[in-house]
Amino acid sequence: MTAPARAAATRRGTGRIPSTPARWVRGLCAFLLLLTPTACSSEAIGLSFSTPRVLKVGVTPRPDGEILAHVDKAVAPALGFELDPVRFTDAAAAKEALRDKLIDVAFVRNDPEAAALGQVMPGRGLAFVAPVFVEPLAVYSSTIARVSDLEEGGEVLIPSESAKAGRALRLLAAHGVVRLREGAGTQATVRDVTANPKHVRITEVPAEEMPRGYDDAVAAVxxxxxxxxxxxTAAGGKVLVLEPADGNAYVNGLFVRAGDEDDPQVSKLAELLRSPSVKAFIEDTYDHTIMPAS
Incomplete structure (x- = not known):
């Protein structure tokens, strides 16, 4: 067809028009904009040009970040689920970024002060929505086989870090080594010990220095x-008792801003992190140093 013939055919309405949807929509939008500036919104013409939302997830490097990386590489792509891991030095920094709306969700340890999982934290604007794993404390010893075998006046090392010290004392109390003041809670200290039947000497040391004093102690938490x-463990330490994962207030999991608890993408992330595949990854990778939460 010659150029004049094509021009005539186009004037008669029989010529070819652009076939791609994008070019057609741009033409329609240009026409509608002559009528009213709002006529070309995606709602007005029934089309959406938005790309899928990428979920920004705050994590600490290990093990939260490693677990999320596994989900991001091995699980999420098959579902068309996009994650953007954002690394922080500690849980507090990730939570602060969440409050400031720099990230969508934080995958970090639960606050020890939270009375129960899922409780919105007063004055902080965050909610804990899904437990994923626990890093348990354990009572180690290379000289006794049971906690009940502790001798009169024996020394037990516990971490000097305040949060872990409280957990250690609660673990010892759960197995009858000491009794704590009623209401001492997760922030218990040695001053909260109200009974010590075997007069066990409880010594607080930094966790990293445990091996130095371990040879002179009966046990360490x-x-x-x-x-x-x-x-x-290489020095001969054997686990006598292990802090339980069920109902553990120190569980690592997902935080959101209060009001976002039902965000469908956060719910999908929680489902993936609690899936059998991820539980198997945790058990195989960390050799029971952390445990999936139930």
Whole structure:
């Protein structure tokens, strides 16, 4: 067809028009904008040009970041689920970024002060929505086989860090070594000990220094990952009792801003992090130094 013929055919309405949807929509929008500036919104013409939302997730490097990286690489792509991990040095920094709306969700440890999982934290504007794993404390010893075998006046090391010290004392109290003041809670200290039947000497030391004093002590209370990293287990330490994962207030999981608890993408992330695949990854990778939350 010659150029004049094509021009005539176009004037008669029989010529070809652009076939791609984007070019057609741009033409329609240009026409509608002559009528009213708002006529070309996606709602007005029934079309959406928005891209899927990428979920920004705040994490600390290990193990939260490693678990999220596994989900991001091995699980999420098959579902068309996009994650943007944002690393922070500690949980407090991630939570602050969440409050400031710099991220959408934080995958970090739950606050020990929270009375129950899922409770909105007064004055902080955050809510804990999904437990994922626990880094348990354990009582180690290379000289006794049971906690009940502790001898009169024996020395037990506990972490000097305030949060872990309270957990350690509660673990000892749960197995009858000491009794704590009623209401001492998660922030218990040695001053809250009201009974010590065997007059056990409780010594607070930094967790990283546990191996130095371990040879002179009967037992030590420390988290499993620190025990392995510092060589305490290599020094012959055996686990006598382990802090339970069920109902543990120190569980690591997902935080959102209060009001976002039902965000569908956060719910999907929670589902993935609590899936059998991720639970198997945790068990295989960390050799029981952390445990999936129930």
């Amino acid at each position: 420390v988290d499993v990952s620190t025990a392995q990293r510092t060589g305490l």
